[in-house]
Every structure is written in structure tokens, then in C-alpha cells.
Amino acid sequence: MAATAPKGAPVDKRRLILDAAVTVFARRGFHHCRVSDVADEAGVAYGLVYHYFSSKEEILNTLFLERWQVMLDAIAEIDSRPNVEAREKLYLVAGFIIDSYRHDPDLMKVIIVEVTRAANSFGRLHLEKIREAYAGIAAIVETARAEGAFKSDIPSEFAAMCFYGAIEQLLTGWIFEVLDRTDAEFERAKGLVVEAICGGLESAPAGAAATSG
């Protein structure tokens, strides 16, 4: 039980609790699990949870804010790259989000199910942060519109919502186990979602080139 590293890393109990919460929230849902479930999963006494967090809700808020900020930063960084086409940037954004799910499906499940889509509780609380993500994507679209690469009659905010909505629906498919969770599927989805949203579902009339890679 004890004895890992005496000084350098004395087992961060706070981190342990956060990680346990991800597992438990993902498995049973925020509302259907008890704080004691989190404590048990972390192998920690009940009361310690309240030493590090003021409430059950604060655990979820912490998980969301930590991860969401990483995503916002990633979107901003992608947007800032020079000499990259909009389609490629959107591919990178889709890739980042999908890889986030691939890397830690439980955390992304919790964030999407319990925060992003919770219109009456956490979603409302974090509305501004959620909107920042739309805005980041919209900025990419806006540049492409200004350059004439994207249609001018679809507002960039609207385009961003469609794009983000499609991705979140994909994640939902994986969360609900409607879609296969294989590496091949994740990679395929990245390309397809960008092709569907940027290129559209309709066949090109004639001489339009299809990008494949």
C-alpha cells in the first residue's frame, strides 16, 4: 500500500480523487453515484474528498475546466498556424477532439454527458467556456470565408455549430457504443467528418477535385 516515493511524489491524493471521480461518474453518471463511491474508488476515506473539494459538484467543475481549457488552447493554436488551409485546420480540430476521446474516453464522456449537454445544471454554469469553443472554430471558418475558400452565405458561427455538433454526435455514438471504438474507426471518422461538413454530402457536379488524404 505505502512505499512508492518518499519525497518526490508522495501520492497526490487530490489527483487520485479526480481520477476516481472520472471513472465513477462515467460508469454510473454524476447523479447516480455517491461521494462514497468516489472515495472508495480512490482508496481514500470519505472525509478526504471534502478536504480537497468543497462539494461533489466542485469535483465535476474541476474536471471540466481542466480539460476544456486544454481543448480551447489547442483550437487557438491550430487557428494561429500560418499557411494552413481551413479544411486542414478543421481536420486538426476534429482530430484533437477525437483523440481526446480515444485517449481518455471516460473523461470525455463525463464532460459531454454531464456538462456540455446539461442545460439545467453544469452546462448553464459553464456556458461561456462552451461558447469559447464555438468561437474558436468560428474564427477558423471566418478566415476561410474572408479568403473566399468558404461560402459567404453561411455565417461562421452557424458553420461552427454544425461542425461541432457533428463531432459531438460522433462522440455520442462511441459513448453509446453505437459506433466501433477501433483506431481505424477513429481515424476514418476524422477524415469523413471533415469531408462531410466542408465538402458536403452532395456529389460534385463535375470538374471538382476530391482530396483524399
Next chain:
Amino acid sequence: MAATAPKGAPVDKRRLILDAAVTVFARRGFHHCRVSDVADEAGVAYGLVYHYFSSKEEILNTLFLERWQVMLDAIAEIDSRPNVEAREKLYLVAGFIIDSYRHDPDLMKVIIVEVTRAANSFGRLHLEKIREAYAGIAAIVETARAEGAFKSDIPSEFAAMCFYGAIEQLLTGWIFEVLDRTDAEFERAKGLVVEAICGGLESAPAGAAATSG
């Protein structure tokens, strides 16, 4: 209070409870409201709720199944129309869903927030019904693919998820009050979502005609 129609319509208390539940679930969320809130809103005694429904959950299940079936039927009916292009069919589907929200925002909010996106509770329970909606949309896309009107390299199930995801994201925008809830906006969204998904965000290279609606 009494005296509307002595025999034909003696005030359907069951309906009253369902309608009250929509209001209350939408306002506070399923988990954050009490059965007594529903009873109060309906102007009915607490116990009567349990005369008509076996549990709080059964109320939500009933609301979902009632409305979802209407939508499934509508999609099937739209798909069955002869001599209608895929883009037009998808416009009708988007229109139906958006009008459903316009007509009864509370009900749609409850269905989306509490069922469609609830991966740990009701969503899982009604997964099959939810998938039927994807399948209905996919059927429309599949026909268009077979006729060559839609790209063959985007699977119809995948296209359906993108399309449905985009629409649900729009509804979420209205639910969260990120988007304006005006008739003009609802109508505009119908056209834009179809243009974005079918036509894509990218500008047509050259000789492709843009349909305005």
C-alpha cells in the same frame, strides 16, 4: 375548475400530469425536481401521479415515446414521397424537427436533454428508438447515394449522424439561449443547416449552381 364537458372530456388528469411534467422537467431538470412539483403544477394531489404512472421515470418515458414516435413516422413519411430530391427531403426533416421545437420547446428540451443525450440512464434505455431516427435519415441519404446525387464515399449512417448532430446542436443553441428564438431564425436555420450539410461549407469551385430556397 370543473364544468367543461360532462361526458365527452371530463378533464384528462393523466394528460394534465404529463403536460405539467414537461413544464417542470424543462424548468428544473428531471433530477432536480420532485414528484410533488409535478403534482402541484398539474393542480392535482401527489398520490394521483402514482395512480396513473408507476414511477417518476415512467412519466419521462411516456413523454419521450409519444413524441419520438411522431418524429419517426414523419421521417418515414417524408422518405416515402416520390419524386422529391434528397436535399428537399432533408430540408423537410430538419423543418419537422425545428418546428417541433418551435411548437413545444419545453417538450423537445426535455427529450433532448434528459433522454437523447443521457448516456447513463434514459438514453441507454431508449437507444433502439434513437437509432431508428438515424436509420430513417440514413435511408434518405442511401437512396441519394444510389442515384449518384450524394457522394458514395461517405456512408449514409455516417452522413445521418452528422446531419442529426448538426440539428441537435442547433436545438441545443436555442435551449441554452445562445441562439435567438424568433420565427425568422427558425426558418433561416432550416435552410442553412441543409445547405451546410448537403452543399458543404466550401465554396463551389466554379460552375456549380447555388440553390437559394
Next chain:
DNA sequence: ACTCAGATTGACTGGTCAGTCAATCGCTGG
């Protein structure tokens, strides 16, 4: 050895609420 502070423990409390149930109401038919 001793002290102090922060970490850790888990039993306990206070409040909430879903679901039950025995009693009452009010209509319909005899």
C-alpha cells in the same frame, strides 16, 4: 523528545424525497 499543522479518518446528522396506503369522494346502475 516535543510541538504544531496539515493530512486523513469514518461515524454521525439533518434534510430530502420517491413511493405507499388507508381514507374519502363522486359517479353509475340497480
Next chain:
DNA sequence: CCAGCGATTGACTGACCAGTCAATCTGAGT
């Protein structure tokens, strides 16, 4: 006028659980 039955009432119960707190532990400083 009465019996019978479904509709209706609302007080009550049993369980559950978030958050509290006083006690204990640990380890660094002196």
C-alpha cells in the same frame, strides 16, 4: 337510497446521501 368502484387525496415511511466534525495520524522543524 344504496352498493360498488374507480378517481382522488395527502400524511406518512423508509431509505438514501451530501456534507460535518472531532479524533487521530504523520512528519518536519527544533
